[in-house]
Amino acid sequence: MSRPQFDPSTYAAQLAEKKARLVELLAPFAAPEPQVFESPREHYRLRAEFRLWREDGTRHYAMFEAGDKYTPIFFDDFPIASLQINALMPKLKAAWQASEALSFKLFQVEFLTTLSGDALITLCYHRPLDAAWQLAAEQLAAELQVNIVGRSRGKRLVIGKDFVEEELQVAGRRFRYRQPEGAFTQPNGEVNQKMLGWAYEVLGPRDDDLLELYCGNGNFTLPLATRVRKVLATEISKSSVNAALANLADNGADNVSLVRLSAEELTEALNEVRPFRRLAGIDLKSYQFGSVFVDPPRAGMDPDTCELTRRFERILYISCNPETLAANIAQLSDTHQVTRCALFDQFPYTHHMESGVLLERR
Known part of the structure; x- marks a missing residue:
């Protein structure tokens, strides 16, 4: 199998197709023309994951077509990945080729980088990690000036930190983020900054309070606060909650209360269906919510959560799936109308897109 084609000359056409698709999906709701936020044509992806495939006595970076686990596509570089990942790839390969302690039963490599220059490499093994591996990994981390996490069944060894540190700029202010190994982070840093700036501008200065569902590591929380x-x-993932708490503290965001609840559980709490010990010390009745911000998974909001958002004057919605976004808007369209719309090209050269809408009460 040949290497997938990467052709930046096709970028404008594929972005136009995405815009047309979003316009078509939102047409039934009389949505305004979407603002379009482009991606860099190359070196935009801050994360990359490769399986390793042994051939001719050498392990190679490899990926596979969906549904085919046996026909590798080899990579020496990866144009969509950050320049930092591309610089690290040959150095890491040379290191495992020179070290049995690093290469023995190594089957997967994951890179996590940031716009601010931090990097973490995860090395995954089909064997226990021993003292020889740790010594070699420590030497490699010092040589490459990166953090390293070694993973084997039931065990994780950390050389340095198990997170990277990012700085993003929104409306002239810099926000610091810890992004943990293994947790979700936005893969396209440049477009993420554009999303944060759009959400910040659309929310506008408010004299009331904000409810945020699916807050993750606090990516949007910090500027919107x-x-x-x-x-x-609210957020249900424990690793994301821990990262968000650290990010709130690092940025001095003292007007945010974070609770580990699912959207469904929060709905029950706000409707006084039952109490939650995780809400101890938080007086829900003290909030004067004017807006709700949601960034749900690909499945979108479930019907009950969608009904919860209906009670707010303003719904600011970031979506990674325009089909489920349209379905949620359909449920809300009798009480709310789309007044702002945006397309964020997080994933160039694929059919995936990120979009955002502001819905305001009719």
């Missing part, structure tokens, strides 16, 4: 009186944010 500067626009409102206070924020109640």
Whole structure:
């Protein structure tokens, strides 16, 4: 199998197709023309994951077509990945070729980098990690000036930190983020900054409070918290909650309360269906919510959560799946109308897109 084609000359055409698709999906709701936020044509992806495939006595970086685990596509570089990942790839390959301690039963490599220059490499093994591996990994981390995480069944060894540190700029202010190994982070840093700036501008300065569902590591929480009186944010993933708490503390965001609740559980709490010990010390009745911000998974909001958002004057919605976004808007369209719309090209050269809408009460 040949290497996939990478052709930046096709970028404008594929972006136009995405815009047309989004316009078509939102046409039933009389949505305005979307703002379009482009991606860099190459070196935009801050994360990359490769399987390793042994051939002619050498392990190679490899990927596979969906549904085919036996026909590798080899890579020496990866044009869509960050320049930092491309610089690290040959150095890491040379290191495992020179070290049995690093290469023995190594089957997967993951890179995580940031716009601010931090990097973490995860090495995955089909064997226990021993003292020889740790010594070799420590030497490699020092040589490459990266953090390294070694993973084997039931064990994880960390050389340096198990997270990278990012700095993103929104409306002239810099926000610092810890992004943990193994947790979700936005893969396209440049477009992520554009998404944050759009959400910040669309929310506008408010004198009331914000409810945020699916807050993740606090990616949107930090800039949006500067626009409102206070924020109640929810997230169910324990690793994301821990990262968000650290990010709130690092940025001095003292007007945010974060609770580990699912959107469904928060709905029950707000409807006073049952109490939650995780809400101890938080007076829900003290909030004057004017807006809700949601960034749900690909499945979108479930019907009950969608009904919860209906009670707010303003719904700011970031979506990674325009089909489920349209379905959620259909449920809300009798009480809310789309007044702002945007397309964020997080994933160039694929059919995937990120979009955003502001819905305001009719």
